[in-house]
Amino acid sequence: MIPLLTSAQIHEVDAHAIAHEPITSIDLMERASKAFVSWFINHFPDKRQAISVYCGTGNNGGDGLAIARILNGHGYGQLNVKVARFSNKATDDFNTNFQLLQQTEVPLLEINKDESFPPEDSSILIDALLGSGLNKPLSGDYEKLVKHLNMLNKTVVAVDVPTGLLTEGDVDKEATVLRADLVITFQQPKLNFLLPESGAFINCWEVVNIGLNEGYIQSLSSPYQFVEEKDIKAILKPRHKFSNKGTFGHALMVAGQAQTMGAALLCSSACVYAGAGLTTACIPEAGLTALNSYQAEVMAIVRQGNDLPDIDYEKFSAIGIGPGLGKDENALALLTDILVNYNKPLVLDADALNLLSQHHELVRQLPAGSIITPHMKEFDRLFGDHTNWWQRLQTLQQKAKELNIYIVLKNDYTITGTPDGKLYFNSTSNAAMATGGMGDVLTGIITSLLSQKYSPVEACLAGIYIHGKAGDELALPNRLHVVLPGQVAAKLPATMAKLTA
Template sequence: MRDTDRYTIAHTPISSLDLMERAAAAFVRKFVELYPDRNQAILVCCGTGNNGGDGLAIARLLHERHYDHIRIWVAHFSDSESNDFRSNLKKLAYTFIPVEIFVHADELPRITEHIVIDALLGSGLNKPLEGLWLALAKHINEANRPVIAVDMPTGLSADGKIYKDWECLSAKDTISFQRPKLSFFFPESVHASRFFHVVDIGLDEDYMSGLESDYYLFEEVDALTTIKERLPFSHKGTYGHALVIAGSARTMGAALICAEACLRTGAGLTTACIPASGLIALNARLPEVMALERDKLIESELPYQAIAFGPGIGTDEENKHLLFHILQECKNALVLDADALNILAADPNWKERVPAGTIITPHMKEFDRLFGQSESWYERVQKAKHAATEWKLVVVLKNQYTFVALPDGRVIINTTGNPGMASGGMGDALTGVIVSLLAQGYDSKEAAMLGVYLHGKAGDEWAKDGYALIHATQLIQKIPMLLQASCSLCKK
């Protein structure tokens, strides 16, 4: 971001001060949308660098929009001031907004305003808060007011390396410039910022897109360019045959959810390999899905375009033997989830057993069983990245923002999904979606990225309809409509 700032200033007719004004204006537009009540009193807390300069400009622009109850604190904890900070401080002389400058944290009075805007340090910090800055952050947090951070909450590192003992200013909303910061996608960031919003400040997009990065967002435009249209004269054979090996006598729900997700995502044929005790449930719930009894699998050929193994299957010796048979015999696309991963975690040689191109879909605990405990989500993602490149796997590390680590070293961050999806069966549904896409001819990278996107998007559609809690069987129902809507958009 700093590189793009410099490039934009050097190659377009705009000064750094004008770019700061543009950023402040973008912040204010979003702020007004979030907090439209102009009678609320606002405290703007500024440092003396460029983030503080943003804060001073924001205070002035809010005042021009008739937010009349504004006060500014300047934390002058060092002798350094940026030129743009000084320029914006001079502009405030004509507004009569009160400005209080503090050189010691013990001077701070009680915060009486309704809202605090955090423009103290921004994205430049790469170490924990300490001394005066830490005291100031604690003072603001203790006031228990909604905090809106400018670009980054004070104390949060931007690059994802968030450690347990870091203390931050706790923001309700962060209004981030041009791009979300990597840290926003890690669960540890929630204590520093509950929600983030991205505003365009007019940086050079072509230049930014050309910069090297291992991290990418998967958004709607990516889904639209990935989805394959179903063509005239195609038939069930065109869209592949998927095998779902899942469920046990006590966990047939996992097999039913996985198979239904596979069916509704568009696989031409779906077969569920289940225990004999589950046949009645399968036939009653999903008459379109064929059945293969579990004890007959080893004797059977594997004429499937894609196989999913694991949801609700158990980890006993029989299933361990079955998994190793599939790993040895499977020549096509493979998804491993849930108990398949737990079986592998107990085998020190599991990496040699898993074919290249396999998709694994662990949640945090399953991932740690496979790859060892991690101190942070950043460390966990680095391990996923290493595993993907070293063993040519696609690692789908599940969370609210799911990370898809690819064999080429890229980490794709999914942008769909919501907390209402935190319920049992969601992982089973995701496995069904992914194996369905594999059966239809998507490669492992496409199936993982698109599958995670569609899964989260279906949850978002239910949330849009007002559902605070979403069940896996509900979510599955939305997927055919999403695919149809996406294909319609593609045609346009």
């Protein structure tokens, strides 16, 4: 796991490196700037392209000055640097790099307070104005400059953090932020990069390693963790000789109505493909033919009319409930029956969550260790309206601890909140997966892993990761605009085989 640090913790890591590596702050700045340039020149190889580097007078500006000097040394001949001198303050490392840049032929222009902005002919702008040190919205000359640069519609590459974007905390959708086509950030992603509000300001980001002490980073107390492939490889268990269907559990998927059998088919199919030894679907009688046609490996418990189905709950090692189930009295009665008679962790999604939001007393009846998988609107219906995603993070952390459950809050970097207060951000998936039914597949995967005796936290982290990874393996190499949920489900065995090889 990569601990995701706050701005204060990032500065603490820098200070630790300076004190214990040991390394001077100016040499650490040089190392970071070289890492930036290494990535930049591989992806912007045309050395004839005109580039303007915009620098503030803090350490982010110092990075920008060093980057300009190093790019010049690599033969980028159409460089110029513009320094925003909006105050008399400057850091020592900025001043050192300013003097070093003056010894080169790179043109250097200063923009003073209340001056009009110079014309801009470059096609690429490197943003090194403020970086991660910002703790309040932009105002004054910086705000005017950023608004001016946004109007130019240039390609913007930000150094570490786009100017105006807070690294953590509430992000105002109306905030003035220098919109970045690319952010090259140091050592690890910043927390707010992983929240949907950042999408208005960042097209994509890349992390470059600047050699900070990983052991010290791991030692810092951060509830926020970024899940890597190696973490999932450590969780997933290979299949051994002499295994049989009983080895991998018996999962029950309670889903579907006559009009919404697609959801039941998708979650049940995903449960099979993710490796459950046996999968049974509890479905309406009208859906039996569809189930037998779509996935013959899935057994059925048929729901007839208003009667509760006769379910021997003891035989099931995991139960998932909700996709396409509906919100009528029959669905409520079935959910209530499961909550009363099944005391192992459950997986609840879709209509099961809608029923919980309408009958809040049922939330307290969830067995310890249960998993709920809401998207943003379902989350807000359950736990109250939120004005931004940072607020949702705080509620997610609080409710997972309070209810002793696991909450999977779905977005691009799906977040798992755990009873011990940790928030895990997933690192797989892509926009081609943004289509109806994808959540049903995730529900089936997580239920399948629970049935195979993975712990709830393992089922969440691995389930989310392999779901996104299967989608990535379908969409990215083939440059597909859309991948379908059924395709993702069918891809799961191959994806899991690679991870357990």
